[in-house]
Amino acid sequence: MHVDTGHNFEETIEFRDRYVRDLDARLVVASVQESIHKGRVVEEKGPNASRNALQTVTLLDAIEEHGFDAAIGGARRDEEKARAKERFFSHRDDFGQWDPKNQRPELWNLFNGRMNPGEHFRVFPLSNWTEMDVWMYIQREKIVLPEIYFSHEREVIRRAGTLLALTDFITVQEGEAVERLRVRFRTIGDATCTGAVESEAWTLEEVIAEVAAGAADGTWNPGG
Amino acid sequence: MNQAAVTSNLDSEMELLRFTTAGSVDDGKSTLIGRLMYDTKTIFEDQLEAVERVSRNRGDGHVDLALLTDGLRAEREQGITIDVAYRYFATPKRKFIIADTPGHIQYTRNMVTGASTANLAIILVDARKGVVEQTCRHSFIASLLRIQHVVVCVNKMDLVEWSQEVFDRIVKDYKDFASRLDIPQMTFIPISALLGDNVVEKSTNMPWYQGSTLLYNLESVYIGSDANHVDARFPVQWVIRPHSQEWHDFRGYSGRVAGGVFKPGDEVVALPSGFEAKIKTVQTADGQVEEAFHPMSVTITLDRELISAVAICLVKARNQPHVSQEVDCMLCWFSEKKPLTQGAKYIVRHTTREVKAVVRELQYKVDVNTLHKEEGVSELKLNEIGRVHLRVSAPLFYDSYRRNRITGSLILVDPFTNETVAAGMIR
Structure with a gap:
């Protein structure tokens, strides 16, 4: 399943569709646009309007509609300090809520996946991976990626300390200048809140070298 | 560590060491972790700036590295970390995962959780206080969970004038007490987490100490035989x-x-x-x-x-596990809602299986501070550890936890709330 905010980078959607074709898999697309049409959520207003928060409702509706037991995600504990205590099996109650005080302890490799009807789990198999582990794995397993993970030239604006890609979903504000820079993305989500980093790395080896050096330069800025 | 050093050693198969750090707020545990991450350049500059700012605002005389590892804001306000926080760092030699847990007795279950996946435990002893109750508790948990390597860091050596005499006495006290435990390998290092002595850099203040630094120890301790490669x-x-x-x-x-x-x-x-x-x-x-x-x-x-x-x-035909519906185990109780009682029913999760279980007998509980066994008890409450006899609905294929951590471990789940209520090490 893909929770589609409708604010995408073209490359992501092209890659997604090609990947689904190659796998011969069935893709369920849960659309935030549809949730807006149905009146489940209301579009945010203003220059920083984003559908990042709205997608939770779309996700929960889709989990309920399809009766999914688990939604598997790629979140890692090293992404930010607040995630250091996240579980592999994160239990959500009937209302899709997460109670940080009532998380199940995880010992050895014994995961407690028991739940009542209506509840579900978010499962994060990569919890213990670091950003470096991900890149090393991509290199070792020769995993194909959308090109925007590598250095490319793009029109960006600087907003709240981030380099934001200029797309149809972003309105340039007064005082903001559009620049053409060589950038890459470290993570890709909703186009309105996915930050790019300036980078010349256009091979895997170069990205890995940047990640190794970046551990000390404070550029980590998780987007969507 | 410069970039060339990192990239030239990059290897996706690089060995991983997992270790726990249990200690009280005053032991300098968070400072030690902060020091390891700071000296191995794992922290981000913006994090460091934030920490410097907070330290300044509080009027600390130095940058409080402990602030690097505190998690959620509520916990920071309380000034203690709860739960288990996992942290990651790497050197050109190894990757590390730290399971960081608080050391108070009310967090025994968190320490047990952190210890369950660890190869090594760091036990912090305050050089001014020596071996105290909680040193005993942390060591008992490391021994119970069969952590193969224990590194006793005698911290705050700067506050005892870098005295060899103090260090030697603590080593002796610890060894005396640890003879009652089951710890395969023990190492002792005199350190100052605050000043960095013998953490990553060798101390110049303690020329009498001939051993290696903590980081060197973490990078080189042999963990190849921690897994069982004998019993198929x-x-x-x-x-x-x-x-x-x-x-x-x-x-x-x-x-x-x-x-x-x-x-x-x-x-x-x-x-x-x-x-x-x-x-x-x-x-x-x-x-x-x-x-x-x-x-x-x-x-x-x-x-x-x-x-x-x-x-x-x-x-294999000539080397079989126990096949039995009777299971004798040490349990650590995790639930704050209900204690374990004789006759109560639970679900056991063991390797890839789930079976029903009933508590036949609670033989005794262990005082985690003194190792004293208390018999004739009727229940096991949150954070208590006891020896329990379970009968299960279908035979389990198990080994003693001592022999195999995977086939010797189990969890108990409450069949009504689905809560994980206990961790068990089969005897």
């Missing part, structure tokens, strides 16, 4: 049966090797039926392999089809 155990997780024309007769038994070695040609026994067969192939996602051992996940095919494929474990 393969708890089957999934049976692969494609119903396609091409793979019509294919039966693959998939799972993760829990012990020993499995090779094509090996005679195996499928428990519980006792059915014998020969291994035809051992496969991974990348094709066939010559052998499989822990922690590999593989699919095994046999020369004959097993009649029943439910709840099976593949083993």
Whole structure:
């Protein structure tokens, strides 16, 4: 399943569709646009309007509609300090809520996946991976990626300390200048809140070298 | 560490060491972790700036490295960390995962959780206070959870004038007390987490100490034999049966090797039926392999089809686990809502299986501070550890936890709330 905010980078959607074709898999697309049409959520207003928060409702509706037991995600504990205590099996109650005080302890490799009807789990198999582990794995397993993970030239604006890609979903504000820079993305989500980093790395080896050096330069800025 | 040093040593197969750090707020545990991460350049500049700012605002005379590891804001306000926080750092030699837990007695369950996956435990002793109650508690938990390597860091050596005499006395006290425990390897290091002595850089203040620094120890301690490579155990997780024309007769038994070695040609026994067969192939996602051992996940095919494929474990005929409905184990109780009581029913999760269980007997509980056994008790409350006899609804195939951490461990789940209520180490 893909929770589609409708604010995408073209490359992501092209890659997604090609990947689904190659796998011969069935893709369920849960659309935030549809949730807006149905009146489940209301579009945010203003220059920083984003559908990042709205997608939770779309996700929960889709989990309920399809009766999914688990939604598997790629979140890692090293992404930010607040995630250091996240579980592999994160239990959500009937209302899709997460109670940080009532998380199940995880010992050895014994995961407690028991739940009542209506509840579900978010499962994060990569919890213990670091950003470096991900890149090393991509290199070792020769995993194909959308090109925007590598250095490319793009029109960006600087907003709240981030380099934001200029797309149809972003309105340039007064005082903001559009620049053409060589950038890459470290993570890709909703186009309105996915930050790019300036980078010349256009091979895997170069990205890995940047990640190794970046551990000390404070550029980590998780987007969507 | 410069960039060239990092990249030239990059290797996706780099060895991983997992360790716990249990200690009280005053022991300087967070400072130690902060020091390890700071000196190995794992922290981000913006984090460091934030920490410097907070330290300044509080009027601290130095940058408080402990602030680097505090998690959620509420916890920071309380000034203590709760739960288990996992942290990551790497050097050119190894990758590390730290399970950071608080050391107070009310967090025994968190320490047990952190210890369950650790290769090594760092035990912090305040040089001014020596071996105290909580040193005993942390060591007992490390021993109970069978952490193979314990590094006792005698911290705050700067506050005892770098005295060898103080250090030697603490080492002796610790060894005296640890003789009652089961810790395979012990190392003692005099450090100052605050000033960095013997953490990453060798101390110039303690020339009498000939040993290595903490980081060197973490980078070089031998962990190759921590897993059991002797007793062949393969708890089957999934049976692969494609119903396609091409793979019509294919039966693959998939799972993760829990012990020993499995090779094509090996005679195996499928428990519980006792059915014998020969291994035809051992496969991974990348094709066939010559052998499989822990922690590999593989699919095994046999020369004959097993009649029943439910709840099976593949083993070798001459080396079999216990097959029994009676389980004698040490339990640590995790639930704050309800204590464990005699006659209560739970779900046991063990390797790839779930069975029902009833508590036959609570033999005794252990005072984690004194190791004293208290008999004739009627319940086990939150954070208490006791010896419990369970009867389960179908035979489990198990080893003692001492022999194999995977086939010797279990959790108890409350059948009504689905809460994980206990962790068990089979005796």
